[in-house]
Amino acid sequence: MSMIEFHNVEKYYGDFHALHNINLTIDAGETVVLIGPSGSGKSTLIRTVNGLEQIRHGQLIVNGQDLANPKTDMNRIRKNVGMVFQHFNLYANKTILENVMLAPRIVLHRNEDENKKVAMEMLDRVGLADQAPKMPSQLSGGQQQRIAIARSLAMKPKCLLFDEPTSALDPEMIDDVLNVMKTIARDSSMTSLIVTHEMGFAREVANRVIFMADGRILEDDSKEKFFDGEPSNERARQFLSKILTH
Numbered sequence: 001m002s003m004i005e006f007h008n009v010e011k012y013y014g015d016f017h018a019l020h021n022i023n024l025t026i027d028a029g030e031t032v033v034l035i036g037p038s039g040s041g042k043s044t045l046i047r048t049v050n051g052l053e054q055i056r057h058g059q060l061i062v063n064g065q066d067l068a069n070p071k072t073d074m075n076r077i078r079k080n081v082g083m084v085f086q087h088f089n090l091y092a093n094k095t096i097l098e099n100v101m102l103a104p105r106i107v108l109h110r111n112e113d114e115n116k117k118v119a120m121e122m123l124d125r126v127g128l129a130d131q132a133p134k135m136p137s138q139l140s141g142g143q144q145q146r147i148a149i150a151r152s153l154a155m156k157p158k159c160l161l162f163d164e165p166t167s168a169l170d171p172e173m174i175d176d177v178l179n180v181m182k183t184i185a186r187d188s189s190m191t192s193l194i195v196t197h198e199m200g201f202a203r204e205v206a207n208r209v210i211f212m213a214d215g216r217i218l219e220d221d222s223k224e225k226f227f228d229g230e231p232s233n234e235r236a237r238q239f240l241s242k243i244l245t246h
């Protein structure tokens with residue numbers, strides 16, 4: 001079953017043509033990594049999936065709903081499609097537990113006992129259950145990002161979008177966040193679409209690797225073909241050799 005379908009999608013920012021003729025189908029349970037040079041449209045592409053950016057032409061179907069249809073209930077999309085950003089933006093004046101419980105309470109009206117149980121389960125999943133009573137400022141950046149992941153997981157989404165979740169972190173914190181993301185990727189009930197520059201991570205967890213440049217998908221391969229074979233596209237090959245030699 002497909003979770004996300006792009007059909008001939010075009011995206012503009014004013015006159016700037018940011019996405020060109022995107023065709024892409026992602027099945028439920030897949031872990032897809034999106035890579036490419038800066039400014040190639042990776043963030044734009046994943047932000048269209050939960051409606052943070054609107055498309056101009058084409059069709060985008062997420063969890064069976066057509067995003068271009070004005071009747072589509074975007075709240076329903078966002079319940080099923082979570083997002084983890086580069087900057088985690090926890091509520092500074094709320095405890096870690098409250099941060100994780102907030103959206104399910106407001107959006108899903110989950111009852112308090114169940115909400116707390118789920119929140120603690122998710123905090124446990126990211127290895128931070130013991131931090132529940134603390135305030136965000138008492139945690140490191142890497143821990144805060146893991147809380148942001150727990151916060152997304154608490155909504156029990158079908159799909160999680162990750163937009164460079166480790167690129168604002170100090171190097172020593174990156175692995176802890178990637179390890180949490182690896183356990184999510186192994187959960188076949190969740191679809192993950194991940195923008196990252198972490199090639200080791202991509203190589204380990206991705207089912208598929210998509211390479212973008214200039215707003216276009218130039219390569220869409222299994223991870224084996226992309227990393228162990230050779231991408232067919234010349235720019236993808238150049239990008240890969242450059243990034244792997246750094």
Ligand SMILES: Nc1ncnc2c1ncn2[C@@H]1O[C@H](COP(=O)(O)OP(=O)(O)OP(=O)(O)O)[C@@H](O)[C@H]1O
Pocket residue numbers: 013016018036037038039040041042043044045
């Ligand atoms: N809100 C906006 N208004 C105008 N142009 C934008 C906007 N957001 C992005 N762009 C432009 O769209 C292009 C794609 O940007 P995008 O952030 O999607 O790229 P990216 O591949 O995610 O880059 P990076 O790896 O640097 O985050 C860039 O040229 C960028 O300048």
